[in-house]
Amino acid sequence: MLKYLFAKEKDIPGGSASIFFGFSCIMWFIIGTGLGSFNAAKLAFPDFFTHYYALQFGHMRQVHVHTVIFGWIVGAFAASALYIVPALGNTKLWSEKLGVWNALLWNLGLMLGLSTLWFGMTSGREYSDFMWPIDIYIALFMVLPLFVNIFMSIVNRRTQGIYTTNWFFAGSFFMLIIVFLIGNMPEFLHLTGLNEAYMTWWFAHNVLGLLITPVAAAITYYIVPKVTGNPLYSHRVGHLHFWSIVVFYSTPAAHHLMSSPLPEWLKSFASVEGVLILVPAVAYVCNILLTMQGRWSMFVENLEIKYTITGVLLAIPLNMQGGFQQTRAINWYVHGTGWIVAHAHLALLGFSTFAEAAAVYYGMQTMLRRKLYSLSLGNFHFWMLLIGFSLYWVSMTIAGLIQGAGKIYEVPYLDIVIAEHPYMIVRWLGGTMVFLGNIVWLYNMYMTVKHGEKLEHGVLPHEVAYVR
């Protein structure tokens, strides 16, 4: 891949940037979930690996969070966007060379950022823990080139219309630059106290609301009609989804700080907006599930659809939780407990990961023009991911409810820790299953490159998936 860095644009095969991002994100996913499994082991078995300062939970947790968010989640978005955007515009990527450089700078930036985090250099702010020079690097050298490539590919499309997926890609990556630069203002301008707290959660909320969930949804808008062959159920419902994300998902940041001394009117506003996040959620889920009409057998038979629809189905509990857990009455109970950790994993490891895994499976086969090496290993990966995630989600939700009860009834902290212990072990088991499943995935993709059956021109991978 590195030979394309200095090649002429016309000599770089289409899809190179996407493949570079695709393999990178799988690697980061393995590293990120491996770190997650290691961290969970520390919670399940407190005496595990206590002799290295650099491997303490306080260092490792942030490294895990940032590896999965920026390495896996956003990396997989980039891999998906760089092949889906040109495909939907019946055109080529604006610059494969920029894309290849982008992937290289992405990996280098992440290595640098994660190393500094590991060494303890951190802003100490949730989800934006990188120190400010890394934040500027991410905005200028990781996200800006990606946005330019996506935006210019859309501008230079050969269609007059723009498909729903591309609205989300263009809008979300543009907003990511804004969110990153404004969200990190407390570091640039040395804001402290309540201003810092609000800006931190404005950043964290919008990374999820204006990037991760809409882009994951955008991917499913592509995969489901493409693989099933059904038209998207409704263009106008797509409009409702997109614009309600813009309006209702960008405003409720204050609902992360319901117990803080922020102005009460701001919390009231944020809380109503927080419930109204259900508007895009309902529009989106119904649009995708209705697109599946007449093709539900593919949910069982087809690997990409299995991943995608599982992700869409997980978006239902995700948004039900998200809408209501931020209201004052429920937030009082679940705030600061494992419930929130479970919810965050439902968004990232549930909904987003399943949607992205489908896009990476599909995209890699399309770009490489090779059939998946082993469908059985693909299915094995799916079940490891689903069972592992479910164990994690259920155990952490229960642990969170125990913590909430303990907090309200003022149960001694150590008693709560003891009560949670079994759930911490289940959490570790679930996380480890996800990690092991991902190693199998990498092997499967590597073997696809090396020994995957070549696809004939004019044939799409899902059309031959079961032809052996």
Place this chain on the structure above:
Amino acid sequence: MSKFLPLLDGLKLNKPLHSLSNERKIKEAQHIWEHESLGGIAENNNPLPRPVVGLLILTFLTAIAWTFPLFGQRPNAAIFSDYVTLMHSSPVQQVLQDPTLTTTARDKKAMAMIVDALKDSDSPFEFQRIQHPISMNDLRIMEPKIVELQNQHVDLSEYSIIGNEVALANFEGNWKEDGTRSRVQPWWDKGYMTSVYYFFGFCFAVIITVKRLPPITWKPDHTIAH
């Protein structure tokens, strides 16, 4: 048409504002819809199913009901002003100094007396007192500050009770004649009302956007481009 901002077409100053959903525009949209393939993907023109419309209306009503400001308002010092007065009354003081009872029993009995005494009073704070029960210990901690504020003749409803501390409320209401802002959180709460206006603004904008599309009775023919 502007390449990036086609909506601005309708806002040219040398032309009167024209409808974005006139017959010609809709015919153009229908032609594009049927004659081009977006990477092999087609789109239908279906409306939201009626049960889903119902679900969305229910979502809005739930958002309004669930986050109704009264449920989330912090208690203010005025709610407990009568508690402090009654705490100083001789029957309550007698209970609090009763040597035959344990400290816990004294506190419980005294607080029960205060709550009982105020049960039938025609107070605007009745609902909020039920919402925010307090212990005698909390009242003891709050009492000096509430007495101090009573002596200063300030509006106690501008002070919040946070745990067992009394602090100036962080609600920013209208400007008062003396140049300060009202700290009393009204039942309608300005953030809450902003959300209601915001929602209707959204509905208005979506209606304008969707109005530009062909009517829902029109079904695109996907055999033309695919």
